[in-house]
Ligand SMILES: Cc1cc2nc3c(=O)[nH]c(=O)nc-3n(C[C@H](O)[C@H](O)[C@H](O)COP(=O)(O)OP(=O)(O)OC[C@H]3O[C@@H](n4cnc5c(N)ncnc54)[C@H](O)[C@@H]3O)c2cc1C
Ligand code: SF4
Ligand code: SF4
């Protein structure tokens with residue numbers, strides 16, 4: 001089998017005004033996914049042996065981290081300084097900031113601890129937009145239906161309804177915090193239609209929606225009197241009560257001085273985001289540096305149930321070239337605006353606005369069947385036909401996608417003249433910690449919101465639903481966590497760590513690996529000594 | 531600061547570039563960013579990094595080339611022979627405090643601004659902020675617009691701001707331009723963004739909720 005057409009040859013062959021043939025007949029979607037989607041790669045999935053999800057399927061590299069030894073034991077706790085707060089929020093992305101702001105609004109003293117800098121997150125990188133059913137011909141019910149269908153009906157209808165119903169109110173709250181959105185000349189919020197939506201529902205701030213959301217929420221958190229922020233302070237373990245059944249705090253380290261700290265609290269809200277930086281199945285990722293799945297590991301060890309651990313979203317259009325941008329995203333908004341996908345032979349091969357998993361599988365099919373464009377032995381991709389879009393709608397790229405234009409300009413590529421070479425990139429964790437409509441996990445005292453949580457997006461997330469879910473459930477959990485008025489912990493222990501260790505020993509599992517990961521190995525130099 | 535990759539098109543990855551990062555001598559491949567060079571070179575504690583695409587503002591550096599000193603973002607800066615790079619510590623806590631919920635309406639907003647950011651009226655037009663902004667924002671102009679009460683325009687000037695706060699560090703008057711920019715954007719949305727389609731839907735949902743004795747299923751019919 002040939003490995004595609006070399007880049008120079010494909011470029012020479014490419015013409016933005018070439019006649020494109022009709023789309024091929026739609027294929028059997030199930031067969032396409034089963035053959036080409038990375039979730040279905042051989043050996044990529046194993047069964048968990050211990051913990052709340054024993055017996056369930058889980059991606060192999062993630063399973064190793066979930067069933068690993070902790071970094072902290074009782075000896076570490078002695079003499080460690082203790083801080084008491086009402087609510088501890090772990091993670092300084094959109095979900096964590098929304099939860100902290102809501103808890104503070106409800107009167108709690110809040111500590112927000114985050115691994116890197118406040119606002120350094122997947123949220124800040126989101127480009128495309130946020131969904132909310134606000135157009136006259138749209139409805140909350142349609143939003144629910146689209147979301148469930150997009151998730152292959154694996155999502156929890158109660159969570160999906162809660163999120164969709166919150167949509168308009170979430171936009172109002174964001175505007176109150178000071179977030180701007182694109183408007184029509186009449187002053188309406190401008191909406192776009194993107195993959196899996198039956199009608200336009202994507203509200204946006206040019207292609208900087210996440211940046212605008214994050215800088216506004218970051219400022220609101222920094223300015224809030226009742227919220228204290230600790231940066232460069234990853235949580236490396238949770239704390240439980242004497243029976244190991246309730247979450248009562250966390251152990252943090254500092255990337256600056258390696259000192260441990262204990263935080264004791266009535267409610268912990270996990271908002272640690274996704275896991276792209278685990279580079280599952282060897283894929284590049286669109287995620288920020290801190291996305292190492294820590295929240296899943298912490299929650300699992302303390303006994304929380306997780307879901308859909310074998311389902312990840314690979315975004316169809318990650319940049320393949322130039323190499324320092326490898327894995328970085330070209331927002332789906334570009335396809336929503338009309339950009340087509342074209343293989344090395346100059347043919348379209350899939351309806352570009354199919355759900356992401358389908359488009360992703362189709363691209364991987366083109367690449368593996370020799371119709372891709374080859375950069376070198378490892379890297380093969382297809383074209384995202386931006387010059388054709390520019391011909392059809394001159395000036396559109398510059399006006400609506402300044403972020404994309406800036407990034408490519410620095411790399412010396414002009415998407416108006418040259419098509420972008422793209423390949424699927426590990427983008428989003430579809431599943432995660434099981435929650436109820438208040439973001440409560442199956443462990444008392446522990447909440448989970450945002451990308452770390454699961455059950456909303458089923459086995460495939462639609463564009464714009466993540467930014468909605470983080471604010472919707474972030475606010476819900478912030479309020480619920482504050483209403484927890486019990487007396488707070490008498491004693492903080494590592495009983496849950498001992499419990500999992502016993503289970504691992506009985507199961508005869510190796511305990512050589514420790515988790516959470518905290519930083520990818522290539523970036524860990526000296527900062528986080530395992 | 532050069533943010534254009536000099537070797538982007540001609541990238542010859544086998545060529546080696548010698549520089550120092552946080553005092554550590556590093557040999558890097560031509561065409562890589564300072565972030566990649568720091569990791570490959572084993573420079574310890576480089577954790578002021580996040581998105582690696584210039585939108586999170588974390589990777590603040592000072593860059594010395596001979597006598598010339600500049601600031602920038604490490605993920606947008608490509609390695610150069612002889613450069614000395616220092617990753618900057620996190621910015622100190624902000625000195626200006628406000629909560630939007632404390633504001634009654636938009637009529638006294640200019641007065642409020644002067645109370646919160648009294649230094650903004652004292653800009654010396656030294657261009658320190660403009661020179662340090664890695665996004666090429668006309669920071670000085672934005673500050674002037676805000677000081678004149680033109681918050682919508684000021685906010686637009688700061689549209690591409692990635693909150694790196696390098697301009698704050700450069701300002702001799704401690705104006706905190708980054709926060710002036712965010713204030714301008716936030717009050718514009720808070721007081722003036724009133725989209726009819728959103729307001730209409732919120733009102734529909736409110737009426738739905740008030741209708742007694744109906745389950746959600748019935749309403750959705
Ligand atoms: C490039 C890109 C584009 C996207 N575009 C869109 C879009 O257009 N629309 C949409 O709806 N969604 C989009 N998404 C998805 C969406 O942005 C994310 O799913 C969402 O923002 C996640 O928010 P979060 O708050 O849960 O996590 P994050 O924003 O990632 O925040 C998690 C925070 O937790 C911190 N953290 C992690 N581990 C620890 C620890 N151990 N201790 C302390 N802190 C920790 C992290 O450092 C980070 O600050 C995009 C994602 C990416 C990567
Ligand atoms: S305006 Fe200031 S904070 Fe914003 S990007 Fe420029 S230097 Fe950074
Ligand atoms: S650095 Fe400060 S004083 Fe100088 S021009 Fe900018 S805002 Fe004015």
Ligand code: FES
Nearest residue numbers: 580581582587605
């Ligand atoms: S790492 Fe985010 S701006 Fe450089």
